[in-house]
Amino acid sequence: MSYHSLSVSDKLNITTLGQLKAAGYQPESIKDELRRNLITKMRSGEEVFPGVYGYEDTVIPDVERALLSRHHINLLGLRGQAKTRIARLMIYLLDEYIPVVEGSELNDDPLQPLSRYAVDLIAEKGDETPVIWLHRDERYTEKLATPDVSVADLIGDADPIKAATLKLPYSDERVIHFGLIPRSHRGIFVINELPDLQARIQVSLFNILQEGDIQIRGFKLRLPLDIQFVFTANPEDYTNRGSIVTPLKDRIDSQILTHYPRTLEIGKRITRQEAKVKEGQEIVSINEVTEDLIEQIAIEARQSEYVDAKSGVSARMTISAYENLVSAAERRALLNSEERTYVRLADLYGVIPAITGKVELVYEGEVEGPYIVAMNLVSKAIKTQFLQYFPDPEKLKKQIKNKKNPFQKVQTWFGEHSLDLLSDLSDKDYQNRLLAIDGLDDLVEEFHPELTGDEKFFFMEFALHGMAEFSLISKKPLDKGLQFKDLTDSLIAGMNFDDDDEEEDDDEEDFGGRRRR
Structure with missing residues (x-):
């Protein structure tokens, strides 16, 4: 032997x-x-x-x-x-x-x-x-x-x-x-x-x-x-x-x-393995869209002109961001004495501290400030992932004027209303505020009829954020959340289906469903 x-x-x-x-x-x-x-x-x-x-x-x-x-x-x-x-x-x-x-x-x-x-x-x-x-x-x-x-x-x-x-x-x-x-x-x-x-x-x-x-x-x-x-x-x-x-x-x-993950799926796999979700945090339910958004933030950061490419963006950023996301939802559930909660898109803004501490900025980024750069990265990630689930508003503008605009009813509602979506709202208040928006439920139903319950409300909020990123409505940060409302007249005037140099009829509708002068 x-x-x-x-x-x-x-x-x-x-x-x-x-x-x-x-x-x-x-x-x-x-x-x-x-x-x-x-x-x-x-x-x-x-x-x-x-x-x-x-x-x-x-x-x-x-x-x-x-x-x-x-x-x-x-x-x-x-x-x-x-x-x-x-x-x-x-x-x-x-x-x-x-x-x-x-x-x-x-x-x-x-x-x-x-x-x-x-x-x-x-x-x-x-x-x-x-x-x-x-x-x-x-x-x-x-x-x-x-x-x-x-x-x-x-x-x-x-x-x-x-x-x-x-x-x-x-x-x-x-x-x-x-x-x-x-x-x-x-x-x-x-x-x-x-x-x-x-x-x-x-x-x-x-x-x-x-x-x-x-x-x-x-x-x-x-x-x-x-x-x-x-x-x-x-x-x-x-x-x-x-x-x-x-x-x-x-x-x-x-x-x-060595190199960074070359696909979003690989990045998600690494984050899932490394993120430390503690005992008790299982009260938070997370969907795959949110995981995609976290990885997309890292992808956007690695391509950003404000972030030092030579320094890189560590995989530890997405790991910390995932942990912060779970904790943001957990904190909201604890404040509202809820036994369980479903992640919201607004929880994504709770990962800002994980971003600002993990990216090295170039001079232009330092001028903007780490908080603004982090907010912009979140916004770009939402804009990119929005196109995976809803039609591209930019392409809709180039289509024939009589084609139905799926976002029009929601835009029309915001012409007369605004929505304050606070980060610490209870699940019931959160759902009621989303249901109050005319056309939002129908929009999600049209493109994702299979969704129900918490996941459907998540996509309703996702649609609002995506519309804001494509300047269909406006989004403004509040001390305790976000406010969605109509764009100013000057912004609306620029959102026409046809080129500016073409003549239009007086009664022709623009992309937002409003009359153009």
Whole structure:
């Protein structure tokens, strides 16, 4: 029976070097270990990076090729593109347990000891050297690169306290206090935001990546460290805060470019997985249209002239927005002592704080202000998604003048009335106000006859917001909600079916159902 065919319990029963040899154990580098387990997963059809969506045909194949090639990896992409998540999932390509010399600081392999401590212990005890088992979770180390990170943090330094305690001179390597990288021997070491690391610190990584050497002050050390390095970097950092020095970049074997979700469906899948909807919030019912709108906000932000494209719009924005949306509806239900509630389109304006804190604005955006930019993004998302469920008012204007305008009855009602749709209205008041609008119920019935109950009221409100975005009616924010009313005469006059330069009859009706002068 081979060592790798042993069960976990059989392995954990091995407690000495002699028993380990008898079991047929042979040293294996971490890159070979990752490769072996990756091949096993791929042959069995098991998902290698579960929970990472949208990368099935792009990033994940690149990562798999890099691991098969035994490469160090740099994941290059904007914020919120699952770079760190991919690195953390590599843990599951490690063996569940590996043998380590007991008491070793450097996770020494019993058959290939690295540290002075392990070498001396094996020389003293031989096959009776005690062996412990290290779980794969303990073989993953992650460090966020910041300007204050030092060589001592990563590599190590002479420890005067250890020298005094052991009564050893500084020339003895046993006084070294090893940093994070040597302590990650036989593991995965991740440096997030690599460009933020000072250039002189990046230089200290040269030999480790190339030869496995480390240099600590005046010590002559050659420790053939066995580490799988994974770096993450944001292209924005190259101009804002620093860069990856060229010699280090040359020693990173594979640089893999990440990206944002390329479809709205993938974005929704990620948001659903990551959003933390707490116990008790199940009183809120959410429909797919609202989820689409949240993802559409991110799409609009990534295309906005006011948002810094180099900085990107993190997937964390839609996750936070989803959580805020649920909480906005929950808060309304609590204020009205309702046991359940259905999400409203106006709840979408409760996600503004999730947007303003997640987008970096260019100069023009700063002039507008983050709140105005966020409101505009919500408005654009509503306008885009409105066309998925109702006819395009812009195209209707170009059609023949006698064709029925489905929005006309609603517009006519707003010629004499206005509607204050407050955010904290009870469900009953909310529904009554929507039902009071002539033609609104009929409009939804015409295009979505299958809708009933709460979902139908949601679409009635959706129709109002969409009409406002296409300037069929006006929408104005109030302190506690929104006000819908008729447009000014000047705006109405501009909404004609025909070109301005064509002559019209005095009694001809315009798109809003009003007489033109």
